[in-house]
Amino acid sequence: MLFLKIAGFCLLFLLGAYAGKPCNLKTFQPNFSVCVCNENYCDEIDPLGSPSKGEAVIYYSSQSGKRLERSTTTGSSNKPDGFHATLDTNNKHQKMLGFGGAFTDAAGINLQKMPSALADQIINQYYSSDGIGYTFGRVPMASTDFSTRVYSYNDISNDFNLQNFNLTHEDFAYKIPYMKTAMKANNQVKFIGSPWSAPGWMKNSGNMVGGGVLKGEFNGIYYNTYAQYFVKFLTEYQKVGLPFWAVTVQNEPNTGSSTTWPWQTQYYTAEMERDFVKKLLGPALKTSAAGRNVGIIVSDDNRKNLPSWGDTIFGDSDAAKYVTGIGVHWYEDGQTPASVLTTTHNRHPDKFILATEACCGYRKDGLGEWFAAQLITDDMMTDFQNYVAGWVDWNLVLDMSGGPTWVNNNVKASIIVNPDKKEYYKAPLWHHMGHFSKFVPPGSFRISHSTDANGDLNMVAFLDPQGRRVVVVINKNDVVGQKLSVFDNGKYFTANLEPYSLATIIIP
Template structure:
């Protein structure tokens, strides 16, 4: 018996070694030797918008010196698997889309969801019931119906569901879709109002968990599979619009006692649950509380986060994304919402808005994020509709007076990632020798590497791209973003 056990142990060890060798071989397969590089550029004060600007070749690299600026890519060091990039189809987006001509609707859909004609969105967030980006508050049930007998998504069938279906179709028939509630019904809450915060009353924890099930099943009947749901949009913010507060402990308990078990019981255990769904400032504390409880943690796919912690005037807390990633490497990270606040129609082409996207995306990906979701995909010439006046920017606006689409620089900056980094890509170790540049790289499953380089300075910069032992020299204009595909 001991001999057989020894043989089994040896066999397992051998298989383990072979698996490790295979993995090492796969990570070392990519080489820049003899590769051609296509450079795509978007730059301020130019007409360059995702424009091919250069074709380069690699040569053998020598030791760079300190006076040179370099971007270093090490293909053998791989990290998280990329899920995708996308935006939110809100009621506001769907209502404005419906006002466009058929020609402009096709242009819009292609711009976001077609991988060749547009930027190839592969993620989609939507709302459960109304948010501030709806023409008004509404519910899927009659007020007081705790048994959900009146549940109906007829409201969504007018604008939102048709747009989601068109997006899925344009994306090739599949798009990862997840849904988020902004507030339970007024009768379920402590303040008896869907607006202005309040909390979910304990006696309605189960009916509210049942509500998610109803939503998911009704959307699936419409041919819209729901990949995941978050527990609550911004659970620490008392907003003038639809909102609901959960402490970390309250979210943990709702997750482990109601939402998780209810989804599993109803045959929806495959639906991913995203916790937090709020800013980076408190995400570590929320992760600590929820993940420290095994019963809650087992139901949670990962932490969702937003970028609005800068409302205090303090800089973005990218390091908190890294802290969660290093503490809980078996859990995922998803950027679930970001937009430029305080709409101003004189700033459609305001370049720092786009640079905010570039910096956030590079830092979030480099800190372990697997997916990144913009907020509204479309708003009107007022930054709405929004029933509480919280008007914001979208990456594309529609002027409903002229019927024209307005592409902001943010659209192109997002496209430098979403068009060239595709689902199932692996993030690759990338660093810069000077803070003048920011960079990230992903190796796509087709063997193509995409390195994104961002220059937020006032100067054109010449830099080395050094990929393992190979090098090329690139120029990036002032206030520009480049994607190098090789």
């Protein structure tokens, strides 16, 4: 009997079945499932390994409960039935920058409520090579809607020399420790700083909450002081061993036009960002020890800013020399076609486009909802097809209510913690993100493909730095399964996709 069990296990392994630690699936209601992790057990992703010549590896997830399950398939010279896609590795497009999430106050508060070993495990689930290989961390500069109070780094009025600038308890307790854990897991992590608002005393409204602009003459003393505020932020983080890769000028500057906006914001037009960058922020960073290698990302808002925002800023060489890319959010993508991304890229091919924030709204009964993750994945694919070079999710960790948030702006996250039970839940989005971030590392290129697939399937293809072809495909049909065969080097590699499922196909 023992021999039969061992032989059976070996056969499964040779056939490429999922041999690691599978998802401990918990279903809250039909089609709403998560993977449960605690100090004793958490699912693991089987390593890619070294597939044989003529084989491909498939990682597969589905609404029915499969989560990044590994298998292999042998290529066929005969054209199978179903849909087909042909790869063109000679037609390379944007170089991919990576994937990540945000080190918000809310994320840190939730991590701190967990046993330290579990908190570290959660960060490693995101950033280690054994996890899903995140390489980006977005870090709010002071408070956001996902803080528990409104604060800046200098709340002393008229302190134009910023003598009272200090990082806060939130930085030291909720951000820095977990950023350092991420750096230990992956020393290639790139941090992006993003402000929601200048200190209230610098704004014409006198308040961080709600819209408004900086006081006084444009690029006058308040603007000068605010440029140095960025330098101070970068300097203080550098002192604790956390250098930054980039900063955005402002999170969602369009919202700053509303004086009744319910949380922290600040207004810029493209022209205002252009002039602030070229006259003050860019020079301030380049002449500082902490900022000289830090890039500047403009817009950091929804697609509707494009292509005009890029044209305004990159059309000015004095501003463009300081700016490395454009940040886009996904929240109003249904109102603006993805073609504006391609137009922006074609006009300014030397500047990257990076998706810097995305999340879905909270539903009290929505934990483990597949459809929410599918919406984001479908949008990611469309973004990548239109020259977006990476994707940064919003809060890394939230609680069972989708918070904390001081304005009750509760949303979903890839990992949800339950401190009372000392366990956490990997929502479907964690696995969806992993279908990309695990197998499309920085330095990969998107490549062209042709397909006869119908609208139920969306797909995108990449060439990784080792020369492997990586195809991610999603079946958006909730009733009908689909079969897709990828043609490459004279062979067809086939994935069977049940309703509401997702596959990453890796061809050596």
